[in-house]
Amino acid sequence: MSTAQDPQQLRAEIEQTRAELGETVEALAAKADVKQRAKEAASDATDRAREAASDAAARAREAASDVTARAREKLGGARHIATDQLAPAREQAFVLKKNAVQDPAVRQSLPLVGAAAMALTGVILVARSRKKR
Known part of the structure; x- marks a missing residue:
C-alpha cells in the first residue's frame, strides 16, 4: 500500500478486504458450529451405511441365487444317477x-x-382296548 493512491482505489481495496474478511468470518463460524458439523457427519455416515447395507443385500441375493442354481444342477444329476x-x-x-x-407253493x-x-x-x-380300560 502506497500513500500515493487515490481515495477511490483505497475504497475499492477496503471493500475487497471487507468481503474477504466476511468470507473468513463465515468459514470460521461454520467450523465453530459443532452441532451442525455433527449433524452433517451423522448424515454422511447414515448414507454410507445404507449404501453398504444395500450392496451387501444385493451380493447376498446373488450368492443365494448361485447356490440355488448349483443345488438344482446337482439334484438333477443325482436324480439321473439314482434312476439309472x-x-x-x-x-x-x-x-x-x-x-x-x-x-404254486407261494400261491398256496x-x-x-x-x-x-x-x-x-x-x-x-x-390288547389296546384292554390297555385303555
Whole structure:
C-alpha cells in the first residue's frame, strides 16, 4: 500500500478486504458450529451405511441365487444317477414278485399269510382296548 493512491482505489481495496474478511468470518463460524458439523457427519455416515447395507443385500441375493442354481444342477444329476442305478433293481424286484406269485407253493401260502395278518391285527386291537380300560 502506497500513500500515493487515490481515495477511490483505497475504497475499492477496503471493500475487497471487507468481503474477504466476511468470507473468513463465515468459514470460521461454520467450523465453530459443532452441532451442525455433527449433524452433517451423522448424515454422511447414515448414507454410507445404507449404501453398504444395500450392496451387501444385493451380493447376498446373488450368492443365494448361485447356490440355488448349483443345488438344482446337482439334484438333477443325482436324480439321473439314482434312476439309472435303481432301474435294474426295480426290474429284478418285478421279476421276483412275478415269479413268486406264479410259484404254486407261494400261491398256496397266500391265504395263510392273509389269515395270520388278520389274526395278528385282531390280537393287537384287543390288547389296546384292554390297555385303555
